[in-house]
Amino acid sequence: MTTHTPQNEAEAACIIADAGERRVPLSIVGAGTKRGLGRFTQTQDVLSSAALTGITLHEPAELVIAARAGTALAEIERKLAEDRQRLPFEPMDYRPLLGTSGEPTIGGVAATNLSGPRRIKAGACRDSFLGARFVNGRGEVVKSGGRVMKNVTGLDLTRLMAGAFGTLGFLTEVTFKLVPLPETESTLVIPGLSDRRGIEALSAGLGSPFEVTGAAHLPAGIGDEKARTLLRLEGFESAVRYRVSALAETLRDFGKASILETQESKRLWREVRDATFLASPTDTAIWRISVAPSKAPSLTEALGPKLSARWFHDWGGGLVWLSCSAAQDASAALVHEAARSAGGHALLVRAPEAVRAAVDVFQPQPAAIMKLAQAIKASFDPSGVLEPGRMHAGT
Amino acid sequence: MSEIAFPAPDRKILARRAEIVAGLRRVLPEGGVIEKLDERRAFETDALTAYRKVPLAVVLPRSTEEVSAVLAYLHEQGVPVTPRGAGTSLSGGAIPQEDAVVVCVARMNRVLEIDFPNRVARVEAGVTNLAISNAVADEGFFYAPDPSSQLACSIGGNIGMNSGGAHCLKYGVTTNNLLGVRLVLVDGTIVDLGGAALDAPSYDLLALVCGAEGQLGIVTEATVRILRSAEGARPVLFGFSSSEAAGAAVAAIIGEGIVPVAMEFMDAPAIRICEDFAHAGYPLDVEAMLIIEVEGSQAEMEAELDKIIAIAKRHAVTVIKESKSAMETALIWKGRKSAFGATGRVADYICMDGTVPTGQLPYVLRRTSEIVASYGLRVANVFHAGDGNMHPLILYNVNDPAEQRKAEDAGADILRLCVEAGGCLTGEHGVGIEKRELMGCQFSKIDLDQQMRVRQAFDPAWRLNPAKVFPLDARA
Numbered sequence: 125m126t127t128h129t130p131q132n133e134a135e136a137a138c139i140i141a142d143a144g145e146r147r148v149p150l151s152i153v154g155a156g157t158k159r160g161l162g163r164f165t166q167t168q169d170v171l172s173s174a175a176l177t178g179i180t181l182h183e184p185a186e187l188v189i190a191a192r193a194g195t196a197l198a199e200i201e202r203k204l205a206e207d208r209q210r211l212p213f214e215p216m217d218y219r220p221l222l223g224t225s226g227e228p229t230i231g232g233v234a235a236t237n238l239s240g241p242r243r244i245k246a247g248a249c250r251d252s253f254l255g256a257r258f259v260n261g262r263g264e265v266v267k268s269g270g271r272v273m274k275n276v277t278g279l280d281l282t283r284l285m286a287g288a289f290g291t292l293g294f295l296t297e298v299t300f301k302l303v304p305l306p307e308t309e310s311t312l313v314i315p316g317l318s319d320r321r322g323i324e325a326l327s328a329g330l331g332s333p334f335e336v337t338g339a340a341h342l343p344a345g346i347g348d349e350k351a352r353t354l355l356r357l358e359g360f361e362s363a364v365r366y367r368v369s370a371l372a373e374t375l376r377d378f379g380k381a382s383i384l385e386t387q388e389s390k391r392l393w394r395e396v397r398d399a400t401f402l403a404s405p406t407d408t409a410i411w412r413i414s415v416a417p418s419k420a421p422s423l424t425e426a427l428g429p430k431l432s433a434r435w436f437h438d439w440g441g442g443l444v445w446l447s448c449s450a451a452q453d454a455s456a457a458l459v460h461e462a463a464r465s466a467g468g469h470a471l472l473v474r475a476p477e478a479v480r481a482a483v484d485v486f487q488p489q490p491a492a493i494m495k496l497a498q499a500i501k502a503s504f505d506p507s508g509v510l511e512p513g514r515m516h517a518g519t
Numbered sequence: 520m521s522e523i524a525f526p527a528p529d530r531k532i533l534a535r536r537a538e539i540v541a542g543l544r545r546v547l548p549e550g551g552v553i554e555k556l557d558e559r560r561a562f563e564t565d566a567l568t569a570y571r572k573v574p575l576a577v578v579l580p581r582s583t584e585e586v587s588a589v590l591a592y593l594h595e596q597g598v599p600v601t602p603r604g605a606g607t608s609l610s611g612g613a614i615p616q617e618d619a620v621v622v623c624v625a626r627m628n629r630v631l632e633i634d635f636p637n638r639v640a641r642v643e644a645g646v647t648n649l650a651i652s653n654a655v656a657d658e659g660f661f662y663a664p665d666p667s668s669q670l671a672c673s674i675g676g677n678i679g680m681n682s683g684g685a686h687c688l689k690y691g692v693t694t695n696n697l698l699g700v701r702l703v704l705v706d707g708t709i710v711d712l713g714g715a716a717l718d719a720p721s722y723d724l725l726a727l728v729c730g731a732e733g734q735l736g737i738v739t740e741a742t743v744r745i746l747r748s749a750e751g752a753r754p755v756l757f758g759f760s761s762s763e764a765a766g767a768a769v770a771a772i773i774g775e776g777i778v779p780v781a782m783e784f785m786d787a788p789a790i791r792i793c794e795d796f797a798h799a800g801y802p803l804d805v806e807a808m809l810i811i812e813v814e815g816s817q818a819e820m821e822a823e824l825d826k827i828i829a830i831a832k833r834h835a836v837t838v839i840k841e842s843k844s845a846m847e848t849a850l851i852w853k854g855r856k857s858a859f860g861a862t863g864r865v866a867d868y869i870c871m872d873g874t875v876p877t878g879q880l881p882y883v884l885r886r887t888s889e890i891v892a893s894y895g896l897r898v899a900n901v902f903h904a905g906d907g908n909m910h911p912l913i914l915y916n917v918n919d920p921a922e923q924r925k926a927e928d929a930g931a932d933i934l935r936l937c938v939e940a941g942g943c944l945t946g947e948h949g950v951g952i953e954k955r956e957l958m959g960c961q962f963s964k965i966d967l968d969q970q971m972r973v974r975q976a977f978d979p980a981w982r983l984n985p986a987k988v989f990p991l992d993a994r995a
Contacts (some may be wrong), residue, residue, distance in 0.1 A: 140529075173735075183876065183878060184774060185770040185771070185773055185774040185877065185878060186770075186773070186876050186877050186878055186907075187773060187778075188876070203691070209776075210774055237718065237719075237723070239718070243717060243718075244717070247691060247695050247868070248717070248718055250723060250726060251691060251694070251695045260969060264965045264969070265965065266965055266966055266969045267963065267966050268966065268970075270941070270942065270943050270961075271876060271941060272874040272876060272904070272906070272941070272943055272946070273874070273906040273949055274683050274687070274692060274874045274906050274908040274946035275874055275906070275942075275943040275945075275946060276680060276681045276692075276730045276945050276946065276947055276949055276950075277943045277944045277945050277950060277954075277958070278958065278961075278962060278966075278967070278970050278988065279727060279730070279731055279734075279949065279970040279973055279974065279988075280681070280694070280726050280727055280729065280730050280731075281969065281970060281973065283694070283723055283726030283727070284722060284723055284724075284726055284727050284973075286723060286726075287718075287719060287722070287723055288722060288723075289895075294721075303778065304773075304776030304777070304778065305776070324636075327635075327636040327637070327638075330638060330747075331635060331636075331638060331660075331747050332747060333659070333747050333748060333749050333750045333815075356866065360819075360823075362818065362822055363815065363816075363819045363822070366818060366819065370816075413718060413719050414716040414720075415715070415716050416634075416637045416639070416714070416715030416716060417636065417637050418634075418636045418637050419715075421651050428676050439717055442637075442715075442716060443715060450624065467715060467716070468714070468715075468716040468720075469716065469720030471720075480683065486720065486721055487720040487721070489720065489721055492708050492710045493710055493712075493721070493724070494705070495725065495981070496704075496710075496976060496977065497721060497724075498723050499977075500722060500724075500727075500973060500976045502976070503616070503969070503972035503973050503976045504969065504972075507581070512696070515721060515722075518721070519721075
């Protein structure tokens, strides 16, 4: 196995062009912290963005940052904090769940469309993703989008790259929209609700005018003996103070809420963001299931007992993190069918290589969609050298 | 720049018009096909009225299945298709060609489902933008993207162009508020992309379809996010003695961590035109004006306004005028949103739509005035200052072909300037036919070839809205 670590975009283009000619598939990595995400495939060579580092543009007054793909997310977050700004979408950190180490890169964040609890208010990674430079499977350097927030010039290849797991192009530089850091945050905690009632409370909170920026339900046994329903508020000090009491009043039929102040609130939302509640035992399978919030209680009611699973809900209830036995192919067929019939989809986030090689990791797609996906893949990467099969066989 | 070209129509298709119309009549119920010349003329242009082509025929389907049947038939016959919503495109996105059949979704105008617990609405593509907000307003909800044409424009067209509006500084544009579409592919296949879940199961095809200007398929249904309205909203007018001062105030507000829900800019000519029309109480003795809107409870709005006013005072603001009533608020926004219509009373105009980094606004504004003056024309500027999306309105006389050419040339120069300043050709109106030949300023051949290959993955024979977006001579 060879690891290629190009020093610049032009070198990356040569390596990919050469791999294309020789038809040698490449795995694409930043720091490799999410290597275990996706279908398990055998690739001979690795293409790493590790040497493509550095912030290339940061205009605080324009709320925009650009960086080479291998730049550590932590470095970007540090730099932004100096100017009291941040990425809007609260990218999660997969290291606790996947048991990996190293510094996640901004390119990896973009390629996996990594979005955390704030997705419900601020949009996903792809929503803030303004522009990209990447090398396609033909070894060509392609530019899409730009550095401005409103841009409808041509097809939106930038957002297509988000969540494509490197199968369409090797990102070399990414540009993101920013938001100001809020002055403070607080979290309302309502104890003791069932999943169904908890999600009703989240819906009521998200349907209020108080701009909830995090909405999660942790059933009993997830980080605490009692179930906890969480709603986060962020902003200027005086606004948050007002909204906390107004929201508690709106939700008073769901029970008396306690309030977590800044530091405690931050700690708890980091655990929600990274799903650390489910990290151990480390030999279980982890599923990430995305459905409409109101469909989530029936889904967990059906799957939970059958799989002896543990789970919790983020995104107002619609994002279900679920841990179950990795045996029996991590119950992949069952989980995918449950997600499909609820109108959503499921991703097998953690499972042994043998399982990830044997089952569908991503939600199986209808034939017409797969046909489009394959045609799109071929339009970027006709010889199939970029992460072939990482998402679905044939893309 | 020379006059915008259209590809030569396929004579074989023109010769088969009667047969094709008969074929369409077979797949659609009575009244679904328009073929009389004077009735077809109603579909010959959109809001880029200087260009017109009468289509081969027009169909008005009432369901996804009818759209599918039409596309399957036209696919089999090898006939081009021009998708159309309400026909309000400013870039010629809905202008047909003589050998194309217009598929207009205007009759598909039902709100199918409103789901408050999940905060989504499912609507047919012909529903107007404002009708979505109206359908959910009783419960205090709204649909966020608000293009000026929101009373008329359809959600299908909004998706085609990835439309924005005045309030997208806070709430984002169409792509940020769209969760799913039902899409009919060129061969009539019906696919569902996305749904009520907040992310894509695989490739984000929804992101690709949004803003694709009808080249990848025809959207027949959309699932959009609906949001709860803020407790209150209040716009404030800030007058400045120069555009530079107004631009610097915008940068300072964002730099201090304040993102108001809207920050709209108007220069002196635009203020006069809009005030004459709407009588909104705009100050007439200033060179530039910002409409800044804040949202929240009374106390929150006051706290945020205090901060904004303090910043404006540091930037030599000369007039500050707060809305005192719901009626004043409505008038302030009426003036802004009718800017294009009000300008149309004064002169013919073309509206540019480039976006620039906000730090470049003062420079680009100055150069814009110089460019337009060098062609002997006048310009009025209204735009979304918070996100740098400019809308210079270049005034001209449509009955004077030489002046029209000059206006178009000035527009092209301004768009090149936007790209050179680090921006783009179009922020929310789309490329259409209008900016098609300028794509090479912003993108390399490799960039465009990649986009065109993606387009071909959906429509290998280039039948869907074929004369749009990509330079005619760049095609494979």
